Amino acid sequence: xxxxxxxxxxxxxxxxxxxxxxxxxxxxxxxxxxxxxxxxxxxxxxxxxxxxxxxxxxxxxxxxxxxxxxxxxxxxxxxxxxxxxxxxxxxxxxxxxxxxxxxxxxxxxxxxxxxxxxxxxxxxxxxxxxxxxxxxxxxxxxxxxxxxxxxxxxxxxxxxxxxxxxxxxxxxxxxxxxxxxxxxxxxxxxxxxxxxxxxxxxxxxxxxxxxxxxxxxxxxxxxxxxxxxxxxxxxxxxxxxxxxxxxxxxxxxxxxxxxxxxxxxxxxxxxxxxxxxxxxxxxxxxxxxxxxxxxxxxxxxxxxxxxxxxxxxxxxxxxxxxxxxxxxxxxxxxxxxxxxxxxxxxxxx
Numbered sequence: 001x002x003x004x005x006x007x008x009x010x011x012x013x014x015x016x017x018x019x020x021x022x023x024x025x026x027x028x029x030x031x032x033x034x035x036x037x038x039x040x041x042x043x044x045x046x047x048x049x050x051x052x053x054x055x056x057x058x059x060x061x062x063x064x065x066x067x068x069x070x071x072x073x074x075x076x077x078x079x080x081x082x083x084x085x086x087x088x089x090x091x092x093x094x095x096x097x098x099x100x101x102x103x104x105x106x107x108x109x110x111x112x113x114x115x116x117x118x119x120x121x122x123x124x125x126x127x128x129x130x131x132x133x134x135x136x137x138x139x140x141x142x143x144x145x146x147x148x149x150x151x152x153x154x155x156x157x158x159x160x161x162x163x164x165x166x167x168x169x170x171x172x173x174x175x176x177x178x179x180x181x182x183x184x185x186x187x188x189x190x191x192x193x194x195x196x197x198x199x200x201x202x203x204x205x206x207x208x209x210x211x212x213x214x215x216x217x218x219x220x221x222x223x224x225x226x227x228x229x230x231x232x233x234x235x236x237x238x239x240x241x242x243x244x245x246x247x248x249x250x251x252x253x254x255x256x257x258x259x260x261x262x263x264x265x266x267x268x269x270x271x272x273x274x275x276x277x278x279x280x281x282x283x284x285x286x287x288x289x290x291x292x293x294x295x296x297x298x299x300x301x302x303x304x305x306x307x308x309x310x311x312x313x314x315x316x317x318x319x320x321x322x323x324x325x326x327x328x329x330x331x332x333x334x335x336x337x338x339x340x341x342x343x344x345x346x347x348x349x
Contacts, residue, residue: 010068010076011059016023017050017080024048026140028092030117032110035098037096041139047081048140056131070220073166077155077222082136086159089139091158105231106338108162108179109203113335115153116200119143129299149197150175158223165192167217178219179203179229185236188216195233200334204235230266231337237328238340245327259316264312273299304343 023042030037058075059067097107100237121143124130130145135152144152150166154177157164167178167190178192181204187194193204206213244248248255276299283292326347333340 009061010064010071012071013054013056013058013134014075015047015050015054015079015136017044017046017081018053020045020049024140027142028089028114028139030114031335032096032113033339039092041085041092043085043088043140047085047136049080050081051134051137054134061243063234067217069136069168069218073151073154073220074222076132076134076151077158077166079101079134082134082155085136085139086155088307090099090156090159091265099178104227104344105229107160108157108227108229109335109337111156111160112153112195112197112203113200115149115197118149118152120198121145123274124148146198147175150195153195154222158225160227161225162227162229163225164195166220166222167192168220169213169215169216174213176206176217178217179227179232181232185232188214190216190219192217192219193229201227201241202235202337204232204332205239234341235337238344239336241344242327242330245323245330249324249327255316255320256321259313259320262309262313262316266306267307269302269309273302273306278304334340 006323022045024045025040026043027040028038046111058068058072069280081112093107093111096102096110100106102110117250118138119142121141124143125145130147132147132151133141133144135155138148138152154164154166157177162182165178167176167177167187176197177195178187178190179195180191181187181193183189185204187191187206194206195203196206247253250256277297280292283295326343329343330340332345
């Protein structure tokens, strides 16, 4: 078949399987909605070795600039020799989907949870050669850096018909997966929601060391899927709620500072009450009736003030504990978006 477009000029990486006939086992283990899943799939050793040994660089003529990257990422995610492995792995995920009666968005979150939970390969990050792994390598190795994990997720989602892309953050030297998102819910106006793969996080939420990334990424579609993530608005509400909570309960949050200030006032008032309590018997013993009565009135008023301030303080602390509990629930349940939404809806009622 004749090559089209840049494929006529650019030589992309491709897997050349070895002649080994054995199979190797890849253990798949990941959490999802407070359950831990584990199973093993068999991968042809010839494919794994071929991926390891295959070149990872592209030969690119001068003057093409970044246009070649579209085919480069596809070459890794969609190498046809990996189709069998994708189907073997996805058959297990489909079984879980059917057992749990997951809808399309929940199934996407299931696949994302698997990839996000793969340990980050810090050894590779510190090595000289950090070219991407082919997804079959990441599956067998059970680890990867941002490029490895994002290409694996893109490959899985593409094979399941999702409209997935690779997002390239040039300034940060970082890759994530991306999903189409409406204006106002996309990242930096790129038309995509970020699907971070280096840490467990909500879809649409940059996480880990890249949480503060603000530069606009380049978008490289992978495959021809059409399925979308319809819960992006719901996630945006969750993240907005979490931001609002943190603005109140963080170390320098408004509620935290209010509690600190009130606590300082309580300490000063208690100190004043201790002083007046010690001074009152002295004034009475000395027969200083007028001074005694004046101080006694002040003391009694301060006792009432202290009681009211304690009541206010306790209310603020109770409010802080409630908000902190909600923030912890949102953070702890990043793999259970429906449960978080139900919780927030209950709080609003």
